[in-house]
Amino acid sequence: MLQSATIIGEGIALETHIKTGFINMTKQARWTGVPRLAALAVLTLLCTSAEAAYEVNFQQPATQVAQEVYDLHMWMMGICAIIFVAVFSVMFYSVIRHRKSSGGARANFHENTRVEILWTAIPFLILIAISWPVTKTLLAMRDSSSADITIKVTGYQWKWGYDYLNGEGEGIKFMSVLSTPEDQLAGKAPKGSLYLLEVDNHLVVPVGKKIRILTTSNDVIHGWYVPALGVQQDAIPGFIRDTWFRADREGVFRGQCAQLCGKGHGYMPIVVEVLSAEKYAAWVAGQKQKMAAGAEDPNKVWQLADLMRHGQEVYVKNCAACHQLGGKGIPPVFPALDGSKVANGPKIAHIEIVLTGRPGTAMAAFGQQLSDSDVAAVITYERNSWSNKTGDAIQPSEIKAARR
Amino acid sequence: MEATAMGHADADAHGHGQQPTGLKRWLTTTNHKDIGTMYLWFSFVMFIVGGIMALLIRVELFQPGLQFLEPERYNEIVTLHGLIMVFGAIMPAFVGFANWMIPMQIGASDMAFGRLNNWSFWLLIPASLLLVTSLFVPGGAAGAGWTLYPPLSIQMGMGMDLTIFAVHILGISSILGSINIITTILNLRAPGMTMMKMPMFAWTWLITAFLIIAVMPVFAGAVTMLLTDRHFGTTFFSAGGGGDPVLFQHVFWFFGHPEVYIVILPGFGIISQVVPAFSRKQLFGYTSMVYATASIAILSFFVWGHHMFTSGMPVAGQLFYMYATMLIAVPTGVKVFNWIATMWRGALSFETPMLFALGFIFLFTMGGFSGLVLAMTAVDVQMHNTYYVVAHFHYTMVAGALFSAFAAVYYWLPKWTGHMYDETLGKIHFWLTMIFFNMTFFVQHFLGLAGMPRRIPDYALQFTDFNLISSIGAFGLGLSQLLFLYVVIVCIKGGPKAAAKPWEGAVGLEWDVPSPAPYHTWEIQPQVK
Numbered sequence: 001m002l003q004s005a006t007i008i009g010e011g012i013a014l015e016t017h018i019k020t021g022f023i024n025m026t027k028q029a030r031w032t033g034v035p036r037l038a039a040l041a042v043l044t045l046l047c048t049s050a051e052a053a054y055e056v057n058f059q060q061p062a063t064q065v066a067q068e069v070y071d072l073h074m075w076m077m078g079i080c081a082i083i084f085v086a087v088f089s090v091m092f093y094s095v096i097r098h099r100k101s102s103g104g105a106r107a108n109f110h111e112n113t114r115v116e117i118l119w120t121a122i123p124f125l126i127l128i129a130i131s132w133p134v135t136k137t138l139l140a141m142r143d144s145s146s147a148d149i150t151i152k153v154t155g156y157q158w159k160w161g162y163d164y165l166n167g168e169g170e171g172i173k174f175m176s177v178l179s180t181p182e183d184q185l186a187g188k189a190p191k192g193s194l195y196l197l198e199v200d201n202h203l204v205v206p207v208g209k210k211i212r213i214l215t216t217s218n219d220v221i222h223g224w225y226v227p228a229l230g231v232q233q234d235a236i237p238g239f240i241r242d243t244w245f246r247a248d249r250e251g252v253f254r255g256q257c258a259q260l261c262g263k264g265h266g267y268m269p270i271v272v273e274v275l276s277a278e279k280y281a282a283w284v285a286g287q288k289q290k291m292a293a294g295a296e297d298p299n300k301v302w303q304l305a306d307l308m309r310h311g312q313e314v315y316v317k318n319c320a321a322c323h324q325l326g327g328k329g330i331p332p333v334f335p336a337l338d339g340s341k342v343a344n345g346p347k348i349a350h351i352e353i354v355l356t357g358r359p360g361t362a363m364a365a366f367g368q369q370l371s372d373s374d375v376a377a378v379i380t381y382e383r384n385s386w387s388n389k390t391g392d393a394i395q396p397s398e399i400k401a402a403r404r
Numbered sequence: 405m406e407a408t409a410m411g412h413a414d415a416d417a418h419g420h421g422q423q424p425t426g427l428k429r430w431l432t433t434t435n436h437k438d439i440g441t442m443y444l445w446f447s448f449v450m451f452i453v454g455g456i457m458a459l460l461i462r463v464e465l466f467q468p469g470l471q472f473l474e475p476e477r478y479n480e481i482v483t484l485h486g487l488i489m490v491f492g493a494i495m496p497a498f499v500g501f502a503n504w505m506i507p508m509q510i511g512a513s514d515m516a517f518g519r520l521n522n523w524s525f526w527l528l529i530p531a532s533l534l535l536v537t538s539l540f541v542p543g544g545a546a547g548a549g550w551t552l553y554p555p556l557s558i559q560m561g562m563g564m565d566l567t568i569f570a571v572h573i574l575g576i577s578s579i580l581g582s583i584n585i586i587t588t589i590l591n592l593r594a595p596g597m598t599m600m601k602m603p604m605f606a607w608t609w610l611i612t613a614f615l616i617i618a619v620m621p622v623f624a625g626a627v628t629m630l631l632t633d634r635h636f637g638t639t640f641f642s643a644g645g646g647g648d649p650v651l652f653q654h655v656f657w658f659f660g661h662p663e664v665y666i667v668i669l670p671g672f673g674i675i676s677q678v679v680p681a682f683s684r685k686q687l688f689g690y691t692s693m694v695y696a697t698a699s700i701a702i703l704s705f706f707v708w709g710h711h712m713f714t715s716g717m718p719v720a721g722q723l724f725y726m727y728a729t730m731l732i733a734v735p736t737g738v739k740v741f742n743w744i745a746t747m748w749r750g751a752l753s754f755e756t757p758m759l760f761a762l763g764f765i766f767l768f769t770m771g772g773f774s775g776l777v778l779a780m781t782a783v784d785v786q787m788h789n790t791y792y793v794v795a796h797f798h799y800t801m802v803a804g805a806l807f808s809a810f811a812a813v814y815y816w817l818p819k820w821t822g823h824m825y826d827e828t829l830g831k832i833h834f835w836l837t838m839i840f841f842n843m844t845f846f847v848q849h850f851l852g853l854a855g856m857p858r859r860i861p862d863y864a865l866q867f868t869d870f871n872l873i874s875s876i877g878a879f880g881l882g883l884s885q886l887l888f889l890y891v892v893i894v895c896i897k898g899g900p901k902a903a904a905k906p907w908e909g910a911v912g913l914e915w916d917v918p919s920p921a922p923y924h925t926w927e928i929q930p931q932v933k
Contacts, residue, residue, distance in 0.1 A: 055854035055866060058786060066786075073783050073853075080773040088766065091744045095762070100684065100751035107749035110686035115745075116738070123737045127730045130780070135723060137782040142719040185862075187469045195468060196864045220556040221649055223714065223789060227855035232785045234715050236650065237555060238643020241716035256864075258714075258789040258857045260549050262556060263475035266860030330476075333543050333561060362559055 059228040062253055062274070063245050066230030068137045079130065141230075144244040147212030149205065155215070155222030155235035155257070156369065157362065158264025158321060162203050165214070169204075169284045172291070175369060176201045177317050178267050182325070185267075196266065197254040200317075202273040205247065206280035212244045219364060223258030226270055232258055247274040262362070264321055297396075302373070304380065304393040311381025314374045318366065319382075327386040333362070338386035347392055350379055351402045367403060372396035431526070434518025435923060436503045439525050441820075443500030444813075446528055448889070450492030453536065455882050457485035462844075462878035465871050470862050478861035479547030480563070484535060486550030487567065490667065491574045492532050494801065497809045498670040499524075499581050502609050505816065506585065508914040508921060509603045511594025511930045516587040524581040531573035538566040549859055551660070552627065554641035554652050558634050565634070568627045575620040582613035589613075594913070596932035600694070603912050604687065607694050608673030611701045615662045615669070618705075623659035626652060650715050657708035665704040667801060668768075669697060671808030672739060675761050677912065678811050679743050682758035683750030684909035689742040696735035696742075703732045713784045722781045729779040733772065740769055755907070756830030760811035763838055764804060771799030774849065789859075792852025798845045810837070813892065818906040822920030823899030829891045836884035843877030 061067040098104060149167030153160060156175075164172040179200045183189040192198075205211045215224050215235040225232040226245075233243040247253075255270040275283060302310075316325070319337075323329045327338035337343045342350050354375055355367030367375065376394040383390040424432060433439060460481050464473050473481065503521065507514050515521050538545040543561020546552065557564055589610045593602065602610075629652070632638040639645020641652050680687045687693065709717060709725035743765055752758070774796040778784050787793060810833075817825050847870040856867045863871065905915035913932075917925045 056850045058853050059855055065782075069782055069786050072780060073777065073786075076777050076780060076783065080776065084769070084773065087740065087744065087769070091747065091762075091765065094744065094747045094750075095752065095754075098683075098747065098750055098752050100753050104749075104751070106684055106751040108685070109688070109749075110746075111689050111691070112745075116689055116692050116742075119741045120734060120738055123734050127733060131727060131730060134726065134780045134782050138722060138726075139719060141782055141785065142722075185470070187471070191468060191865060193865060196862060220559065221553060223857075225789070225855075225857065227786055230786060232714050232788055236716065239648070239650075239716070254864075255855065256857050256860070260479065260553070260556065260859045262547070262559070263479065265479075266475065266857075266862050269864075 061230065062228045062247050062249055062251060063230050064248060065137065065141055065245065066228060068140070069230050072134055072137060075133070076130065079126065083126075141243075144210075144212045144242050146210065147244060148209035150212045150214065151203070151205075152214045152216065152240075153203075153224050153235065155217040155219075155224070155261070155268075156364065157219050157262050158257075158268040159317075160199075160203075160222075160224070160268060160270060161218075161369065162201075167209075168206070168280070169287070172284065172287045174201045174287075176203065176271070178269060182316070194254075197256070197269045197271070199269055199271045202252070202271045204273045204275060204280065204283050206277050207247050207250050207274050208277075210244055210246045212242060215241045215243070218368070219362075220261045221259050222261045222268070224255070224270060225258035226253050226255035226272055228253040229255075229272065234259055247272075250274050250276055267321075299397060300373075301395060302376070302393065304384075307377045307380040307393055308384060310373070311377035311379070312385075314370065314378040315381050318370065319378065322362065327382070327388075337382050338388065340388075343382050343388050344390060347379075347383075347394065347398070348402065350383065351375070351394070351399060354379055355399070355402060367399075372399040372403075375399045432522065434514070434522050436507050436514045436518075436521065437820075437921065437923065439515075439521050440500045440502075440504030442525050443496045443503060443528075446525070446532075447493050447497035447500060450488055450496065450532060451885070454485055454488035454493050455885065457481045457488065459878060459882050461485060462875040464861055465863070466875040467872070468863055468865055468868055473861060475861045476544060476547055479549070479859065480539060480545040482859055483546050483549055483552075483567075484539065487535060487570075488532070490550065490663075490801075491571075492528070492535070494667050494805050494809070495578065496528060498609075498612075498667075498805075499578075501605075501670065501674070501809070501812050501816070502581075502585055504820065505914060506588060506606055506609060507592070508819075508917060508925055509606055509912055510589065510592065510597060511913050511926050511932065512588060512592035513924060513927045513929075515584050516592060517584045520580050520584050524577045524584065527573050527577040527580075531570045531577065534566045534570035534573070538563040538570075541566065551656060552630065552652075553656075554630060554633065554649050557630055558641065565631065568631050571627050572624055575624045578616050579620050582616040585609055585613040586617075594926070594929040594932050600691065601932065603673075604676035604690070604693060605670070605673035608669045608676070608697055611697050612666050612669045615666050615701055615704070619659040619662045619666075622655060623663075626655040626659065629655070650712070653712050653715060654708070657711045658705075660711065661708040662701070662704045664797070664800070665701060667805050669701065671764070671805045672697065674808045674812045674815075675743060675764055676739075677910075678757045678761040678815050679746050679765075681815070681907050681910040682755065682761070683747045683752055685746055685750035686911075687742070688745035688748075689738075692738055693742055696738045699735040700732060703728065703735070707732065710779055710781075710784070713781050714788050726779055726781045730776065733776055733779075736772055740765060740772075751909075753908075755814070755827060756825075756834055757811045757815035757907075759831060759834040760807045760814065763834065764807040764811065767799055767803030767807070767841070771796055771804060774799060787852055789857055790852035791848040791856045791858060794858055795845050795848035795852060798848070802845070803841055807837075810834075810888070815907070816914075817892065817895050818902030819914060819917075819919050819921055821896050821899075822902050822918075823895050824902050824906060825891050825895035825899060829887060833884060833887045833891060836887065837881065840877045840880035840884055844874050844881050845877070847873050847877075 058070050058073065061070050149169060150165045152163040152165050159175055159177040161175050162173065164170050176199045179198045180195055184191050184195060215233045216239060217235040217237040219237060222235040223232060224235055229245040229247065231243045231245050233241050251274055253272045257265055257268045322334040323337050327336060329336040342353060355365065357363045357365035373396040376396045376399050380392060380394045383392045430442065464471060464478060503515065541562050543563055545563040546557065546560050546567040548557040548560060589606055629640040633640050633642065639647045641647050641649045676687055676693060707725055707729045709721055710729045713722055778787060778793065778796060814825060814830055851867055851870050854867065856863055902919040904918050913930060
């Protein structure tokens with residue numbers, strides 16, 4: 001339970017924020033007397049009993065949109081609470097006072113047109129009143145114009161890819177894969193506080209800038225969802241959708257894939273790291289340097305040991321989900337690699353499958369996601385692991401040649 | 405039921421000759437009471453199967469970590485839990501009530517089409533076998549959620565094809581049943597029973613039957629397109645071929661939203677009969693109740709987009725679906741107010757059917773509120789595909805539809821069996837169900853608010869505590885239903901003799917025939933004033 005306190009909004013005193021969240025509500029919240037009181041009562045009740053572990057409300061908002069959504073929800077809860085209390089106090093009064101056993105006289109009415117018109121019209125008017133603030137927030141949520149930075153988010157089975165298309169950081173691209181250690185997932189080690197919510201490469205953005213997120217997918221529909229930022233958008237293969245956010249404070253915000261996408265649906269989290277302008281600029285410079293340094297030397301000759309070591313990293317991150325750590329796969333859907341014809345047969349066939357995938361199956365075209373040296377390393381690993389002993393050391397240049 | 409039906413004292417009077425017995429009787433029966441009984445037993449068996457799947461889900465979610473099920477298996481169980489509960493448990497239960505009660509309530513001797521009725525039931529058996537056995541074929545059952553979205557459902561193995569086939573058969577069964585119900589209600593009412601004198605259960609089923617005929621073929625179309633995309637080279641749902649995955653969502657939810665009203669409207673009809681009976685007072689606003697039911701049914705065709713708010717539709721679409729969805733709250737609210745107005749200044753008693761009816765009104769309204777919150781598109785963006793949605797639809801479908809089904813069983817058991825059930829045990833069943841239901845599902849609202857997505861087999865640590873509570877509640881809820889089975893079986897076998905009208909305030913033609921109801925009733929139609 002103690003661990004949970006550090007999870008959401010890393011570096012932020014969670015409990016304090018939940019308790020003071022209401023007081024810190026922005027002026028955007030348009031409250032009128034009675035609903036505000038009701039919502040206050042509800043929230044106080046909730047807050048005083050809420051420990052970090054027993055989250056009962058939205059995560060602490062980190063954007064104005066998320067704050068408006070938080071406020072709208074409180075507003076709705078207040079209205080629903082009032083209606084609920086009004087309606088069910090009548091029902092419970094009746095349950096207590098209109099019992100046959102109390103002996104009271106039984107009325108005979110069974111219609112009243114005036115009352116019926118009233119309780120049709122009044123709810124209708126309440127709905128109109130509710131819909132206006134929601135409409136305003138929705139229109140703001142859908143206005144992704146004039147963005148400072150545009151990032152393309154691609155959903156894969158089962159990880160995310162980020163491409164900085166426009167604005168500061170343009171050209172940076174990387175994959176973001178779950179980094180919870182295998183032994184925690186298998187229940188062999190105690191779970192860290194960021195269990196299932198940590199990735200190798202965060203999506204890094206500057207604070208206070210409008211970030212436009214374009215979503216798409218490489219295979220099936222995924223959902224890019226970061227609650228604290230107030231964003232959720234389906235990632236649909238073959239189409240581009242968009243959403244946006246402007247973080248109003250620094251911090252780390254975590255979300256998960258929100259559309260069932262197969263067996264790894266629960267294992268592809270999203271981590272957005274919001275930095276100050278200076279730190280972001282430093283990060284961008286660092287990334288660009290890394291990309292330049294890591295830029296493929298097409299003629300580099302790798303030693304077998306290096307290929308195996310790097311290949312195992314790539315295999316664990318990209319292949320083990322389906323083909324399993326032991327290479328046995330889950331036949332018939334995910335073939336075994338240990339002892340397979342492909343892994344022990346001609347190199348070129350093995351390279352082809354990894355680069356271009358197998359249409360009509362779950363085997364993706366990893367050539368689009370991985371660099372030449374990654375592909376070379378992982379194929380080398382597969383051809384020399386378990387009971388496979390081909391002795392082949394595939395070089396990046398062979399992969400480059402095989403790409404068309 | 406068996407004792408009376410077997411007796412069949414007036415067989416010779418109608419020249420039936422030898423009535424089949426044993427298996428042949430049940431295979432060939434065209435009697436609405438027999439068929440109703442088969443539907444109800446089938447639905448209970450499916451309820452247990454679907455319930456076991458729910459418990460498998462909750463046992464996996466009891467603690468963080470993957471303990472019992474591989475993720476693919478988990479997805480298969482989640483999918484089958486939904487399909488079996490909706491199509492195998494809830495819908496057949498209400499068809500069972502329709503079969504047993506509508507002819508008796510409208511003064512008709514049977515349903516209009518006896519053989520069609522028999523077929524509608526027996527189709528359910530191969531369909532359910534297809535669904536259950538799909539777990540054991542290579543690749544396992546469909547694991548794309550009951551909503552079967554492509555492209556994920558295109559990737560699945562042959563379990564998906566079995567599911568598609570099962571869905572087709574289930575759809576045919578429902579459509580045939582609905583044709584029967586509409587024809588029966590429109591043509592076979594006793595003389596003097598005008599439409600506006602019909603019991604509410606008949607009205608709600610009449611409207612539901614039209615909904616079924618309108619949308620089941622749409623569902624069939626959607627899954628057929630899945631089938632052809634999977635095997636016959638079409639690309640309805642693939643951008644590469646000029647199609648769009650979101651097309652499936654539109655077609656599916658055009659069926660899917662009316663489907664949830666199909667699931668609840670007969671329940672509304674049951675509550676509209678139980679509450680007046682135990683208030684000893686006429687239903688308040690009968691005419692409005694009819695119009696409200698019809699409005700809900702018509703509006704249900706206009707709101708399917710609220711299941712797709714994050715799919716990328718233009719904001720004008722989001723606004724339209726938001727406003728249209730909010731509108732449905734108005735007639736639904738009218739119904740709740742009318743039920744309470746029926747109780748107001750009545751003479752209430754709280755036998756088990758009334759307890760379930762009150763539980764329904766209380767908890768279904770809560771489900772309605774969470775639905776209204778979800779209708780607010782801006783808020784939905786935070787809650788879509790989280791446990792808030794799971795909480796919402798379990799409040800409406802379990803505390804709603806299932807509770808009304810329990811109310812119906814307790815209400816009509818004396819009529820079916822000729823015995824009174826054990827009232828004390830019935831009340832215990834109610835309270836256990838009430839407490840454990842809320843333990844299971846209320847905390848799921850919080851999980852959704854906190855950001856826990858749906859359909860995940862393992863979760864981050866901040867979701868631990870409420871998942872623990874929910875799982876304990878689920879086991880309590882499941883075990884409590886064994887008490888219900890016990891009460892029903894004991895009642896069938898014996899118990900205090902039930903009068904023709906065991907409930908003082910009950911009104912309707914079904915209470916004018918003996919308990920247990922004879923194998924054939926209303927062979928001479930009554931004259932209704």
